[in-house]
Each structure stands twice: as structure tokens, then as C-alpha cells.
Amino acid sequence: MLSSMGINCPTLCQYCNAGQEDIDHIFFVCPNAAQFWNAIRSKSTSPPPTNPLNSTHLWQTDNNVFNNKRELINAKNTIAKATEFQLLKGSSNNTCTHQMMLKWEPPPRGCFKLNTDGAVKGKVGIGGIGGIGGIFRNHNGDWILGYMENIPYTSILEAEFRALIKGLQLAEQNNLLPLHIDTDSVEIIGMLTEGNLIFDPLICECRLLIQRMGRVVVRHAFREQNRVADALAKEAVKKTFWNRSVVLAVPPVFVNDIVWVDTLGTELPRLFLGCNIVDTILHNIAELGTQRYHVALV
Numbered sequence: 001m002l003s004s005m006g007i008n009c010p011t012l013c014q015y016c017n018a019g020q021e022d023i024d025h026i027f028f029v030c031p032n033a034a035q036f037w038n039a040i041r042s043k044s045t046s047p048p049p050t051n052p053l054n055s056t057h058l059w060q061t062d063n064n065v066f067n068n069k070r071e072l073i074n075a076k077n078t079i080a081k082a083t084e085f086q087l088l089k090g091s092s093n094n095t096c097t098h099q100m101m102l103k104w105e106p107p108p109r110g111c112f113k114l115n116t117d118g119a120v121k122g123k124v125g126i127g128g129i130g131g132i133g134g135i136f137r138n139h140n141g142d143w144i145l146g147y148m149e150n151i152p153y154t155s156i157l158e159a160e161f162r163a164l165i166k167g168l169q170l171a172e173q174n175n176l177l178p179l180h181i182d183t184d185s186v187e188i189i190g191m192l193t194e195g196n197l198i199f200d201p202l203i204c205e206c207r208l209l210i211q212r213m214g215r216v217v218v219r220h221a222f223r224e225q226n227r228v229a230d231a232l233a234k235e236a237v238k239k240t241f242w243n244r245s246v247v248l249a250v251p252p253v254f255v256n257d258i259v260w261v262d263t264l265g266t267e268l269p270r271l272f273l274g275c276n277i278v279d280t281i282l283h284n285i286a287e288l289g290t291q292r293y294h295v296a297l298v
Helices: 023-029 031-042 052-067 075-093 156-173 186-194 200-213 227-237 253-264 278-288
Strands: 096-102 112-123 127-137 143-154 179-183 216-220 245-248 268-274 292-295
Touching (some): 023 031, 112 143, 112 156, 127 156, 127 227, 143 156, 143 227, 156 179, 156 186, 156 200, 156 227, 186 200, 200 216, 227 253
Parallel strands (some): 112 179, 179 216
Antiparallel strands (some): 096 268, 112 127, 143 245
16 A cells, blocks of 8 residues: 555565555455454344444554564454444434333322422523422322412522422421422432532521431432422412412412322323433433432431
């Protein structure tokens, strides 16, 4: 190849010393290349895959003779790398939509479930008028207590914390224990566990309430499993609710349908963009559902 460019160098293949070193010889005729393609064919009933890594490995193996290495290319390793390349290439270019089914999960018999949520009307990252909402239910899905509150100015994380604190306060006042809490904010669970300087006062208040009440579990839930609390929080943001805070003995009309869907155990689809590595994505999503903050006083 180099000699064809006018460079004075040996023209024989440096690997086998038996053929003219041109493109056809390097990638197909040379014994190294021939055994590689035969190995590929023996491992698959389909034609050899066209992948740049195949040719790259052949080229690197031939060039290894200059480092005193004369070894056959490993077809198994090449197939593994080519497969990885195709998967990663597919994950960025050939996205598709996957679906999982979710429903509200009732607490164990004798326990109460609290769903909480916060909402903010304003630019993302800046804050604005906020609202919080929450709902207590038993193992049958019966409405025990609900709450809504408007917050004049807040961020989304502060609203999420205040929704949790309000729920913990009501649980303590009304002896709604043992308590299982669901929030769709992974950040809140992370900060309850790891701490955060900015939200330290709110974190400490949550931790104190949880410890004072005994066994309380705070767990992540997806938005589809937290729709009643989400509707209450968004309603509290509206102008007609400004500077108001209410405790709800019965469900308001605008959440009746959602409460009924939860009580019936109706599953709702959650769509997400995926790639060829579906199992990995589903595993990561499933792991979210196991994130929790658990305090048990002995």
C-alpha cells in the first residue's frame, strides 16, 4: 500500500511473508484474515457483519508484527466489541418508545398511606407561586384525610418538603400510624438520607417528626401513582386559592375520578424513550421504585 504512494518499503505482507500487501490481501486473502472470516461464519448462520471494528482488528493484528507479535485475531473478542458498538450506536440513533404499567399501591392492612406533592407556577429554577397537597388513605383506598395549602413564593423542592412536613404534622395530630409515605420526588428522598445545606432546616424538621412518630417509611412513587396529591397541589397554586390552607375530610369534586381510579387498582401506562438495551433501562426504572428513607426506633 505504501509503495503505491511512492514510498520505498517492502511489498510483501509482513504477517505471512507470502503475498503482495494490498487491501484485498490484508482484509481477505492473508491467512490471518481468512481464519478470522471463517471463525465469524462458523458462529453465525447470517452473513458476516459489516462493522468498522472488524476491519480495525484485522489491521491492528497485521501491524502487531512490527512489535514482534504474530498472533491470530480473536474472532470472539471482535464479535463482542462489534455487538457493543452496534448497541451503543442504536441507542443514540434508533430510539423507540417503551411502556410500563403502574397503579396506586395501597398500604398493608392496619397502616396508612400518605401521598404528597408540591407544585410551582413560574419559571423552572427560579420559583414562583407554590402549592402543596396530600392525601391519607387506608388499605382499602378509603379517603381518611386530605390537605391543600398555597405558598406565596417557593421553589419546587421547597414545596415538596413543605407538602411532606404538613402531612407528617397531620399524621402526628390524628395518630395516623403506622405510616407509609409516597412522593414522586427522588431528590427529597436523597436529601433526607444524605442531607443538604440549603434545605437543612426543612430536612431536620422532617427527620424530627419521623423519629418522634416511630416507624415511618418514605418511598419513591411515579407520577402515575401520585395523581391525587398532584391534582391537590396544582389546584392550590391557582389564583382563587391564594393564601389559603385547608384540611379535607372528604375528597373535593375535582379529584373524585382520580380517587376512584386508584381505589379500583386501575393500571396506567408510563411511556419513556428507550434504546436497544431495553433490559438495562427497565432495570434502572425498577430501581427507582425501591428508593426509600426508613426510620425505625427500637
